[in-house]
Amino acid sequence: MTVGPGDPLHGRSPHVPVLLRPLLAAVAPVGGVWLDGTFGAGGYARGLLAAGATQVIGIDRDPLALQMAATWAGAYGDRLTLVHGTFSNLADHAPLDGIVLDLGVSSMQLDLAERGFSFQKDGPLDMRMSQDGPSAADLVNTAAEETLADIIYTYGEDHASRRIAAAIVRARDAEPITTTLRLAEVIQSVLPRPKPGQSHPATRAFQAIRIAVNTEFDELSQGLAAAELALKPGGQLAVVTFHSLEDRIVKRFFQLRSGAEANTNRYAPERAEDAPRFTLKTRRAVTADEAELAENPRARSAKLRIGTRTAAPAGRSENAALGVPMLPDKPKKGRR
């Protein structure tokens, strides 16, 4: 896909950065080399450069995001480097003075029907941020019913997961599900009509399928571990999340790494590897104020957490300790 005159995103302000003002205030004074692991429309990268970062490395797994930045990135010369890749590999760019991660999808990705993320716009059932590898249609049309139910339950916390998975399998047996609206229709067909003010019935299942297609939780846990390796002592890590499963991982990471989580074994000797690797810059998550909410409703569910790296050596990271939602090894029948 290209972006040029006539394309739906051409000339539009594509994505309003969320929580950027409180983030920049919390990490000030900004200097040295920062890495923006979720470059998107570059709102954070530009904010960091304006705030005094000597250099920003912007990573995005979506080639379109980087292509869109080509029109303006050159103006920053050597101060801005763009990299196509995933933030799980950010340690390749160590040592760093700061890292920002603004998780999830951008407004450009959601707004372009052909990217297949939205249940409100008809498009191919795609959902791949990187535009390669298996798509949502591949998953929905080939995965076992139990696997689909596990994904929808574990990554979407949808208690109707079994009913939804059964409906998907019934529908695809008649004809493959290839569009976003068809999938939304199939999901809706087995769920109660939403009451006024409730979200669309397909919201959770779509979130779950997107997380599975983009292996988002593996990316997050590996990205946090990589940040611990890559930051200099005194370097800062700021993470913005958009749903409770993501926020729980980031919160647990900072709790465990800062020693805010009490040692559960009181007989354990003090070990060097238990020394705090981060200090918490923000005790509670920072959320959007009224002014930002009025400007940008997308900020409603955003949470920002920030930690400062200590000089303690980096340690091992375990998904179970971080509360990373994990699919059962073998899908079990009749669990839900």
Ligand SMILES: C[S@@+](CC[C@H](N)C(=O)[O-])C[C@H]1O[C@@H](n2cnc3c(N)ncnc32)[C@H](O)[C@@H]1O
């Ligand atoms: C919410 S947007 C970021 C918006 C950005 N902060 C801005 O101000 O424009 C998230 C972006 O991160 C990218 N992304 C998500 N997960 C990623 C990952 N694991 N590695 C690299 N990029 C990722 C998405 O493709 C998307 O462009």
